[in-house]
Amino acid sequence: MDKTVMTLVFAATLLGGAGNAGAADAEASGLANVKQFTLEHNHQLVVQAELLEVAVAEYAGVIAAHDGDYAAAWSVDGVRLAKQIGAIRALWLDTSNQYETIEGIVAGIPATAKYDLILDAGNPGTEQEDVAEYDLSLPDGTVLKRPGNLFHGITEPLLWGMNESGIKLPVDLNADGKVTRGEMLFDANLGLGAVQALAHWAKMLETDMNAWKPNREDAFTSVVVMTPTVGDYFGEWKESQFISGEIGAFVAQSRLTDVQGIMNGCRKMYSEAISPVVAAGDSDLDSRIKSGFEELLTLVQDTQAREAAGAKFGVEEADALGNEAQDIAERIVAMVLQGAAKAGVQIRG
Template sequence: MNGRGLVLAAALLLAPVAGVAADDAEGLGLANVKEFTLEHSRGLVAQAELLEAGLADYHALIAAHGGDYAAAWAAEGARLAERIHTIRALWLEASNHYETIEGIVAGIPETAKYDLILDAGNPGTESEDVAEYDLPLPDGTVLKRPGNLFHTITEPLFWGMDEKGVKLPADLNGDGKVTRGEMLFDANLGLGAAQGLARWAKALEADMTAWKPNREDALTSVVVMTPTVGDYFGEWKESQFISGEIGAFVAQSRLTDVEGIMSGCRRMYSQALSPVVAAIDADLDSRITAGFEELLGLVEDTRAREAAGTKFGAEEADALGNEAQDIADRIVAMVLQAAAKADVQIRG
């Protein structure tokens, strides 16, 4: 799309935004945030549908052998190994699309429920932050409040970390050895979870399409999500990338998710809020902007060091998490000052 087309698309998106002129910087920023979120929401839907198709094929291969995983492996080992490799790649693409917009989706009251269902919610056995949905499976079983789809169900299942979901150890890479993570997983649970992921991804896209972005949502999103950076560093510390213990977040480093989430917070501020704050207090806007640059710089540098082979210990991970949290807390304090100056209420 050329520049004129982008401006026209943004203007059309602005039409529902009450009290905002189409050529207003704030309105254009809100429209750009919405379009960015929709772009990745559509990407999530597309990848979730491909993932569902991959799981349907995997499920069919197992079903063709009467649900006997050993027989299926003996007859279709190469195809099953290839299918699992593809499923994992599709999962990563889907997850990364969501992580890119999680900092926006989770901070908006009308869409926050999708973050619990897709990525962050607890099972019903917990007392708070429960993902409020049930998951039907192809065999007719319904799992009540099973936890979030990405990290409670599918990631542990597809990477063999959920022992209950492992049906058969299998040499997926053909090197003559079977290591942890090389296995056939529960096809019934896998297909049901993929179907659920596609269903909820489409529901998120529908609600994001209907979303009418406004100043209150933008401020609330930044204030709610920016301070979560310390929690994510804590999850990184507890993952195999630091502790060496296999558990959650095995598909990729949690720092990849941190980078996506905090980038979304920065995008929301820089595009939707900075024009407002700069008009009221240019120095405050500059300090908030610098704070986000410092926070993202810390996250991106840590992620780059890890990707280059640096091994972080628990103590250093703690120190980095504390540093990130301090920066985030300063940012939020300044954003709250800006909200007071603009007479904007943070939404609950």
């Protein structure tokens, strides 16, 4: 067991006797479980990112074999390139979904929050807030200063042909006799540099997550910070192609997949690490918080199931669903803050 968690258990035992000791044991076990869960998915994130890097390197190798002439590469190796792009997109989804599974935890912990900006949510340096603080070095020696997050800001638009400057050649990838939006050969130099960075920062996150000492303040802070973001994610879902028919930032899959992963992470942090603390002081409050998370996840899951079944959502309905999710999230946070106050927990800014 982590030394910090052992200290937490020992202190609670001294202060509260057998009852509090039992709650502290449950809290310590929950904190350890959350860390282990996060590390397991972080490891898979690293594995998938490395596979993605290999796949893009192979694609770049085909382009390089034709001296960087994308038209010549397509003319000679078009079938191979089309298969490579299909494989790259599948690997990207696997990599992204491993991160989304733990984003609700990673982004809420002060010691690891910077990785969420770099990997998934940060803005480019042209913005004033939430900038991803890194520079991207490309194989040809170009350095892109503060280019934005790697998943949704760089690689997804590039690999799905939404970044106009990253399109090197429109091509008929699916061999149906026509070229539609998203069918193209992408910039191999930018693609390789970006996936190399994904693998690098995934490993850096793993290092810092291993070093993280699970504690009560981080657990409460994570849930309080991340749960209310559900409204923003619903807004992104509304603005994506899945609602309006316009090509948006989230084209690889519905943003609701990400929402579900993030909110499941919030619920896990609460149920594993925070619930024992809240329940020790107010079991009814704990039950109401758990019910709130169930209500929130049910709303997300039902909406995603409708979407998967072919339902079309107008802007007004999407707004209503987003507002409902936000209302539930805010109620959850208000109750978690009550629990924090009763337990004397300081939420970290």
